[in-house]
Amino acid sequence: MNIPDSIQQQAQQLRQQLEQYQYEYYVLDAPTVPDSEYDRLFQQLQQLEAEYPDLIRPDSPTQRVGATPLAAFTEVAHAVPMLSLGNAFTTEDIQDFDRRARERLEQRQIEYAAELKLDGLAINLRYEKGQLVQAATRGDGSHGEDVTQNVRTIQSIPLKLRGENLPPVLEVRGEVFMNHAGFRQLNAAQEAKGDRIFANPRNAAAGSLRQLDAKMTARRPLQFFCYGVGEVQGVELPDTHSATLAFLANFGLPVSRHSEVVTSPQGCLNYYQKILAMRDQLPFDIDGVVYKVNRFADQQTLGFVSRAPRWAIAHKLPPQEVLTTVLAIEVQVGRTGALTPVARLKPVEVGGVTVTNATLHNQAEVTRKDVRVGDTVTIRRAGDVIPEVVSVMLERRPPDTEPFQLPDRCPVCDSEVVRVEGEAVARCEGSLKCPAQRKQALQHFASRRAMDIEGLGEKLIEQVVDHGLVNSVADLFTLPREQWLGLERMGKKSVDKLLAALNDSKQTTLPRFLYALGIREVGEATARQLAQHFGNLPALMKADLDTLQKVQDVGPIVAQHIHAFFLQARNQEVIQRLQTVGITWTEAEPNSEQSSAEAGAQPLAGKTFVLTGTLNGLTRDQAAERLQALGATVSGSVSKKTHCVVAGEKAGSKLTKAQDLGIDILDEAGLVQLLAELEG
C-alpha cells in the first residue's frame, strides 16, 4: 500500500514527540506534559498505524509490547564477559583494596568513581546503529538468557538511542530493579488476584524479567540504571568511567544521579556514610555502593582475577533482611478496636537499626505466612516503613509449635472479638469501654492534625486512663489542676503549659473537630467534605443515610459509620459536653451553587483530586491547599468520580485502584508542573 507523504510525516512527528515525552518522564524524571497529552498522541499514532500497518516500525513507541509469548528463553553468549564484583565489608577492606591498586599502578593516589549498588539484576543491552537489538541476563557471566521481549517493555530503556552518529555497536550494562512503590503496588495486585506474593523488590524484578509472556512483564513497574559498557565498536569512549556514564546519559540512557568522583579511600568512605544516611529515603533498595578506578587505562593495567576486576569493589551496606526468632506474638488493640498481631522478636540489627518487633498485619497474613512462636523468620526493613516478617524458615521450626490464632476475647477489656465477613480485621466490640481503644481515641483527639493539644502525649494519656481519671475526651477539659499535678512527671510548669494548651485548642475548625471525633472511615479529607457540605454540626448530626451519601467521598459504608456514630447517646453527650466546656469554631458556609460562580478563576473547579503516598518537596496539606485554591475538591478515597490521583512515593492501594479505574495519575513532578502552570 502506498502511504501518502503527509501521513508518513505525521507518524514520524508523533513518534518523535512521544519518544521525547517518554524520555522526559522515565529518564529525566521531569515530565513536561500531563499523562493525558501523552495518551492522546499515543492513541493518534496507534490509529495511524492501524490504518496503515506499513507504518509500523519495531522501535515505534507503540511496539514495546506485542510479541507473542515464548516457550522458553534462548541462550545468548556475551560478546564481552560480564564480570562479577568482589565484596568489602569494613574500612580496612577498602583501605586494602586501595593500597593493592596503588601498588600495582605505582601511583600515590587513585581517582575512584563511587556509585550505588542497586539490588536488582544485571543485564546487557545491545544497540546496533542505535537500535536495541538484544537484551540478555548476566547468567554465569559468559552466557545469559535472551530477555529482549521483556526488556523492551521497560519504559525507561530506549528502543532507539538519541542523537546523531550512533555507533555500529554499543553494549550497555546495568541493573534492572523495581522501586518500593512499584513493589507494593504489584504485591497488592497479586494479593487481590490470589497470586504469589513477592518477598522483596529484587525477587519481584527477577520474577518479572523471567516472564515468558512479555505482556505480563509490561504490567510490572521495572526500572533500569546503567553502570557500564560491554562490546563497543566504531565510537571512541571517554577516558574514564564517570565520563562514560555521562556519555551514556547523552544517548538517552538512564543513569543514577547519585554517582560521584572521589580521590582517596577516605573519599570512598565518606561517600559510603552519605549513602548510608540517605538509604531510607531512596525509593529503591540498594545493597551497597561500588567503587571503580575511574581511569580506563588504569583499569586495563589492573586487569582481573578469576572474573572479578581488581579495579572495582562493592562495599556492602548492612543487610535489610536478616534472620531472627519470634519470642512471642502479641495482640495490639487500635483506636477502632482492630486487633493487630505483632511479633516480638529476638532483637536484631536490620539496615543499621535494632528491631524488636514486626507487624503481622492481621490473622489472614499470619495464616498465609504461618508464623508461630519459636519460629526463625526473615524480617525486612526497607525505606522508613515498619519492619515486616517476610517468611518463615520451616526447616528450623522447633517441635511442638502451634498455629497462631487471634483470641476471641479482647486481651485488654475481655469484650467479644468480631470479624465481619469479607473484612480482614478482627475487632474488639468494647468500643470506648475498652481502655486500649479509649487511650487511642484520646491520642487521636489530641494529635496535631486534630485538636492539636500540645504536651498531651502517649505516656500522659496512659496515666489518666489507667488511673480512671479520664473516660471520654470531654473529661480532659474538666479534670482539675490538682489531679494533673498528681501524675508522674507533671510539675507545676508542665501542668500550666498543658492547661494552656487545652484552652488554646478550644478554638478550632469544624473539619478538625469532626476529624478529632475519630469516626470510623472519616479521615481529614472526608471531615473537610462533611464540614463543607453541611456547614454546621447540627445539620450533619441530623443527616440521614441518603443525605450523607450526597457528600463527595461518602459511600454507603462511610455513611453508615457516620450515621451510627451520631446516633449513639454516648457520643451525643460527649459532643454536648465538649461544646459546654467551650469548644467552638466559626461555621463555614455550606456548599452552594454560588461558590462555583467563581469558577473563572478556578481552573480545577469540578475536578476531584486524591493525594496519596509521600511527597518530598511539599506536604500533602500544602498540595491539597493549593489544589483547593484552584477550585479542586481534594478527596480521601478513589472512586469513579475521581479525576486525578497524585501519587507520591510509596503510594499503595489508592494508586492501584486509580490504575484499575483508568484515572489520570500524576507523580510529584507532574503535580508541581500542573500547579506552576495553573497558578500562573
Ligand code: D41
Ligand atoms: O548497581 C549495581 N548492582 C552494579 C553492579 C554496579 N553499580 N556496578 C557494577 N559493576 C560491575 C563491574 C565492575 C564488574 C563492571 C555491577 C556489577 N559489575 C555486577 N552486577 C552483577 C554482577 C556484577
